Amino acid sequence: MSLSNAIYAAVRRIPRGRVATYADISRAIGHPRAWRHVGNVLNRNRDPQTPCHRVVRSDGTVGGFGFPDLSAGNLAKAGGTARKIQKLRHEGIRIIGSRIDLRRYRVASPRSLVISH
DNA sequence: CCACTGACGCGAC
């Protein structure tokens, strides 16, 4: 299984209404320092089945989103992030500014994202 | 093969 697919699989295990950090995903796939690559992979994701908007930064800020809303007229980079925030709010996650309370919404353990346990 | 490049992390200040 390629790393990309492992990343997608882990992301699909994040429950609705919860989030995981990029580092959580890298730990879950057994590459604890590949967090930067996790972002690169998700950046190119176009699969709506993969809830990549639930992956946020370790400091609680929402982070980027490389899939701007085409139907709403071209939004720039910040627009991608705005849409990510919108999706998260829609799942009931409270966001102050662009910051999330990770103690409240982060998945309990990266282990819960591992495919075979 | 080599040199970038990021939807990042974290300590320093």
Next chain:
DNA sequence: CGTCGCGCCAGTG
């Protein structure tokens, strides 16, 4: 609190 700087590593060309 915030911002800066350096480290990170699998893809891509």
